[in-house]
Structure formats: C-alpha cells, structure tokens
Amino acid sequence: MKMLVISDTHGQHGSLRLPKGELLLHCGDVCKRGSRAEVEDFLSWFAKQDFEHKVFIAGNHDFFFETADEQEIKDMIPEGVTYLNDSGVTINGLRIWGSPVQPWFLDWAFNRQRGEEIDRHWQLIPEQTDILLVHGPPYGILDKTIRGEQVGCRRLLARIEEIRPRYCFFGHIHEAYGRLERAGTTFVNASVLDVQYCLNQLPVQFS
Numbered sequence: 001m002k003m004l005v006i007s008d009t010h011g012q013h014g015s016l017r018l019p020k021g022e023l024l025l026h027c028g029d030v031c032k033r034g035s036r037a038e039v040e041d042f043l044s045w046f047a048k049q050d051f052e053h054k055v056f057i058a059g060n061h062d063f064f065f066e067t068a069d070e071q072e073i074k075d076m077i078p079e080g081v082t083y084l085n086d087s088g089v090t091i092n093g094l095r096i097w098g099s100p101v102q103p104w105f106l107d108w109a110f111n112r113q114r115g116e117e118i119d120r121h122w123q124l125i126p127e128q129t130d131i132l133l134v135h136g137p138p139y140g141i142l143d144k145t146i147r148g149e150q151v152g153c154r155r156l157l158a159r160i161e162e163i164r165p166r167y168c169f170f171g172h173i174h175e176a177y178g179r180l181e182r183a184g185t186t187f188v189n190a191s192v193l194d195v196q197y198c199l200n201q202l203p204v205q206f207s
Contacts (some may be wrong), residue, residue, distance in 0.1 A: 007171025028059025102136030
C-alpha cells in the first residue's frame with residue numbers, strides 16, 4: 001500500500017501538491033491559530049486528496065480539537081477522513097493508533113505534564129500497533145531543536161520500546177525533519193515546514 005506522511009502544515013496545505021496514493025497520514029498542526037474556520041478549510045482540502053484512506057491527528061496549534069464538543073467534531077469530519085484522538089483504526093490490516101498530546105510546551109493545546117500525566121495517554125496505545133501517529137517525538141529521536149535541546153518524551157520512547165510498532169510518525173519540531181530506523185521501528189519526523197515556517201521539506205513516501 002502506497003503511504004504518504006505529512007505534518008505541521010499550519011494552514012499552508014493548499015500549497016502542497018501530493019502524489020496519488022492509498023493512505024495519507026497527517027501528524028497534526030493543521031492550523032496556525034486553531035480556529036474553527038481553519039479546521040474547516042483544512043478538512044475540505046484533506047478530503048479532496050487522491051487517497052482512498054486519509055487519517056489525521058491534531059497538534060499543539062489545533063485548539064479547536066481540544067475545546068470543541070466531541071459531537072461537533074464528529075459532525076465536521078468528511079466521509080473518507082478519519083480523525084484519531086487517543087483512538088485507533090485498522091486499514092487494510094494495518095493497525096493505526098493516534099494521539100495529539102505532547103509534553104508541556106508554552107501555553108498550547110494538548111499539553112500534558114511529563115511523567116505520570118502524559119504516560120496515561122501512552123499506556124492506551126495497544127500492544128498490537130503497526131503505525132503510531134503522535135504529534136511530538138519520542139526522546140532522543142528526531143527531537144533536537146535549533147538550540148540543540150532534545151525535547152522529546154521519555155515515557156513515549158519507553159512505550160514504543162515495549163510495543164515495537166513498525167512505524168512511528170510525528171512532527172512538532174520542524175528543524176528535526178528526517179527519518180531513521182531503530183530496533184525494528186521506522187521513525188519519521190514529517191514536518192513539511194522548516195523552522196522558519198517555509199514549505200521546504202518534502203512529504204515522506206512509503207510503498
């Protein structure tokens with residue numbers, strides 16, 4: 001199955017030109033400020049992409065998804081689009097789990113304190129997970145900021161080491177864009193915007 005991974009479009013999705021595929025995954029920060037209007041614009045674009053399956057999570061800029069009523073969000077999701085929030089879906093045998101939370105970062109959406117509070121979310125990830133979508137990176141993996149700080153989550157890394165998914169996709173730290181393999185898991189920071197919020201980084205493809 002041809003799979004394409006993107007993250008951190010921050011309202012610039014209209015400038016992306018994506019190849020055809022079967023599964024499109026977005027790892028959050030679909031908005032710049034997190035308004036309902038921004039979400040509606042993103043969902044309209046996302047639903048039109050030439051992929052049979054389209055799955056996304058929210059990120060720390062996507063306030064609407066944290067503050068809106070669950071039913072209101074559900075009613076907005078177009079046909080053919082799946083939104084994950086500490087939840088999962090199985091597509092063509094691939095078990096996908098998604099969570100928008102990340103360690104506390106300024107005063108943004110989906111912030112959780114490091115330690116037990118955030119670990120409650122990671123413990124929800126099923127043992128049998130093929131693709132893990134999270135917004136922020138695990139500690140020490142494509143998580144280094146422009147200042148050289150590693151800001152990923154240690155508890156997330158520990159859970160990944162327990163369950164060993166085939167893929168872990170994320171974004172959040174634009175300047176840490178890239179891909180690496182470790183202990184049977186392919187990790188991808190799929191931020192398409194660079195640290196200056198310019199669209200300079202390519203979507204990541206898997207065949």
